[in-house]
Amino acid sequence: MRIVLIGPRGSGKTTIGALLAEALGYRFFDTDVMVEKAEGMSIPAIFAERGEPAFRAAETAAIRALPPEKAVVATGGGAILLSGNVQALRTGSLAVFLDAAAAVLAARTAGSTRPPLTGLSHAQEMAAVRKVRLPLYRGAADLCIDTGMLSPADAIVRIQALLGGRGSAAVCREFVAFLQQTRMERSEWEVTRERLCGAGGMPLHGIFAVIGNPCLHSRSPELFTALFAACGMDGVYTRIEWPDLGAIMAMVRSAGVKGLSVTIPFKSDVMQYCDEITADAQAIGAVNTVIRCGDRFVGANTDWTGIRQPLAGTPPGHAVVFGAGGAARAAVYALQDLGMEVTVLNRTPDRARHMARHFGCEYGTPAAYDPEKTDVIVNATPVGMEGRGGSLLERGDLRAHQTVFDLVYTPPETELLRNARAAGCRCIRGTEMFVYQAQEQMRLFTGIAADAALIREILG
Known part of the structure; x- marks a missing residue:
């Protein structure tokens, strides 16, 4: 399995990546080093002489050249900006998001020769860039680790512990038993059980679900299962129709579910179970998307995007x-x-x-x-x-x-x-609302932007 480290500058991707590769006996690749070697000049020189688009093109080429397995890869902070890069990095890989508070990142990168991306001060730029990219990091990550208070050695221990604890048989059995109580059809339940608890174990990119009462009519499982397959994602998307939101969220947390689509009647009540709520969702007063990153649940709203886009x-x-x-x-x-x-x-x-x-x-x-x-x-x-x-x-x-x-x-x-x-x-x-809200939801779930035409094709 390939392990990909993503995150902002200063989060420790290169140092931690090299140590992790050594501990696992894997090869180590740093995409920034690969770019500099391929272009024959430093990254600051590429930015100065050719501009950011040239750097991004070189970065994409480096990502495409990575071996498919048994490697640890440290990526540049902006690698997740291009959906194609995220898809290439995530296929057959486990992505680990290394993060730290903006002030910590600014202190670690003070004096860097990297060219500024904005007209802000260094500290302000680090905070602004991190804020804009945070949803993409969260979506593209399978594991999330805050390195702000960790030494590189401690971070390695933490990563290895998380890798070893993914998809335990006991958790799988508990989650599937909960699904069996719901109104899910037996045939669908059996397929879900086999996918989660079969010989292959927990899917690499985790569990996703639509929750609601009712939600058996939802086409989200059909859509996201097809989108995951089209984008090289190894994830399971199921449905949980159950009247008790508290019981649902307790099971979601214990099972390590990565993302939720939230429908009637839980869009407001689910907010109390979120550790963080995006500005749009806060203003609307409703959450239809929950993304897990580490132990934190982030509530977002993509419904308004799905309504705005067709009316634009x-x-x-x-x-x-x-x-x-x-x-x-x-x-x-x-x-x-x-x-x-x-x-x-x-x-x-x-x-x-x-x-x-x-x-x-x-x-x-x-x-x-x-x-x-x-x-x-x-x-x-x-x-x-x-x-x-x-x-x-x-x-x-x-x-x-x-x-x-x-x-x-x-x-x-x-x-x-x-x-x-x-x-x-x-x-x-x-269906047009569904297309555009699902497009944004897919981006928040995975860091990958699915084409609206593909979503329409799947929905038929």
Whole structure:
């Protein structure tokens, strides 16, 4: 197995990598050294004479030249910026993210000859660059270690302990037994059990799951299983439909699950189980993605990206959001980011009022909907979902100037969209939200950016 060390400058990748390779009896490669040897000049000289794009191209060539196994690889701090590099590094490899506080990194790299990437001071630049790259490091990592308080020798001990403790049989049996209690179909449960507890042991890149109640209708397992295969990822993506979020999160933590997709009704409640919440998720007040890095759970929100992307380019106007749950909050956030005035409509006025106060927008009940004054409609309720049917609005409630975005994606053509199409509206299927939120979720889970066209192809 190849072990790849990723992380910012100053985290100890070269020193720790050389010692780890010696301890394991593996060859050691430093991609920065490989670049300098191939180009016949130092990295500062490459930046000065040819610019960063030339360095990145040389770095990509070095990564492609790495042996596929039994090696320890120390990468440059920006190697994870290119999705293709991440995919090449992760295929058949275990990635270890070495990190430290920004102040520690700045102190360790003070006096470096590396060219600055910004106009900030050295300490400010180290903090800013680390912050921007942190989601990519977390996604691309299978193991996370803070080297701030560790000597290189202690870091080696820590890495070896983590390597030896991955995927114990007892943990596997406990997790699979928990899945057996859920509403998962027996055939799916048996496949999951074999994949996790079979002869191959725990998958190299870990366990992922969608959690919700219900979530058996979710297409996330189908999608991410296909994306993992297409991107060379050895991961298992399953589903956990269970009413007790506390029990789910306890099992997720003990089993070392790497990433979660979170759906109804847990998007707000799951926040209490996160050690850190991204700024977007904090502003929305809901989390649909949880990423594990070491012992920390990071909550993020990709729903708003999935809503914003298909609406990009829509002229600013008045938008109505039906619903007051996690998806509705993401929709309001996305619409406001696009410069639209928003009104939240919900059958329970108190819920609508609470959400409207949070975002500083208008609210009311569905009876307040005025088609003549509404340019964009977003259905963020379960109405129309497979097994429930129905439509919030009939054909006579819709106008040709409107854009109707139904976030329900099973079935892909809901009754609301059929009504909207008949009224001459611009229609956006919920599958488009699913495509773009899943694209961002894949990046957060793995550090790899899957192509939207590939996701659409998988979904059919």
